[in-house]
Amino acid sequence: MELYPLKFQPIFKERLWGGNKLRTVLEKEADGDTVGESWELSGVPGDATTLVNGPYAGKTLPELIGEFPGEVLGNEVLERFGEEFPILIKFIDARLDLSIQLHPGDELARTRHNSFGKTEMWYILDADPGAELIVGFREDVSRERYQQALEGGTLTDLLHYQPVSTGDAFFINSGKIHAIGGGILLAEIQQSSDVTYRVYDFNRRDAQGKLRELHTDLALDAIDYRRRDDFVLDYSRQPNTSNSLARSPYFNTDYLKLDRDRDLQFDGKSFTVFMCLSGTATLVAGGVAEEFRAGETLMLPAAVHKARLATNGCELLQVTA
Structure with a gap:
């Protein structure tokens, strides 16, 4: 591929x-x-x-x-x-x-x-x-x-x-x-x-x-009738690093707020999805650069092990299964 x-x-x-x-x-x-x-x-x-x-x-x-x-x-x-x-x-x-x-x-x-x-x-x-x-x-x-x-x-x-x-x-x-x-x-x-x-x-x-x-x-038969205060996700907003947002058996989500380029490494266990929330960024992998902006989404196949996010300022959600 x-x-x-x-x-x-x-x-x-x-x-x-x-x-x-x-x-x-x-x-x-x-x-x-x-x-x-x-x-x-x-x-x-x-x-x-x-x-x-x-x-x-x-x-x-x-x-x-x-x-x-x-x-x-x-x-x-x-x-x-x-x-x-x-x-x-x-x-x-x-x-x-x-x-x-x-x-x-x-x-x-x-x-x-x-x-x-x-x-x-x-x-x-x-x-x-x-x-x-x-x-x-x-x-x-x-x-x-x-x-x-x-x-x-x-x-x-x-x-x-x-x-x-x-x-x-x-x-x-x-x-x-x-x-x-x-x-x-x-x-x-x-x-x-x-x-x-x-x-x-x-x-x-x-x-x-x-x-x-x-x-x-x-x-x-599907409703959970109990009151559960388990729905608010508290998370860190530290810049230029991955901040854990949600963990579940189905998907894992991190929040990234970047004001400079960031190198990424992946273990090959899952594909990775990036949703841009604000600003613009360019995702570089396999020698190909793809720009995306707020409201756009990119996906990296699991076989990609290294990538780079180039940006002057953006917020992203990074999602894996």
Whole structure:
């Protein structure tokens, strides 16, 4: 395999709650004022991102993995997850509140949907004054109390509301009830799954005037009904070094704030993804230099063992499986 920084064409998703910050803030070529998601790196069937640079341009991510599985993913990732790309990388713009929802864990998702579960993390890129997330319950609740509140229209009274600002980061375990509030632009790293159980949608209607589907019965066995204060990610912002942000069985994320060039070394166990949060940088590997800026994402195959980030100032998330 020829080794170089891989750049993929994002897939834009229109959403009822979407806005225009992907275009106005991140300067993406996203038409329309209700684009809610930019899928940066995806192997999801039917929504696989396509490589746009270098000798493999035109291949989808799954096609590239199929041709060079160990070189792209890393042998350890290949052993754990097979040839299915294990994570999904997005930028999300919520002009309006998202539905209140949750995601099943691995076992339930595998049994019901033949899918990975969905554990995810968020990094807040921009937030309007007063913007909030819903993350979990205010206190432990029983299944019966939850059902009563849902049926009685008082579910929101049971939920925890979390104010946010730029630079905040959160870890959302599968089973945790949650919603991204209106006015928030964020980077999302998640297991490669598009399985969502929507339990409350504020009685909104889609473009055809229809209420969106709810999954209240499916959600009952997937919800974690306990209050858990485990979602705020406290992390260091030391410049010009890797700061551990999130660790999980599914993905590991570091935060980098650089004001000068940085040499990188990798152990070959996993691919590496860089999401640019602010500024610009050039990633150099295999003799190829690829520039990227805020709102763009690059991936290094696992077979790359050395690279260099050249920058006068940037913030990045560095992600491995």
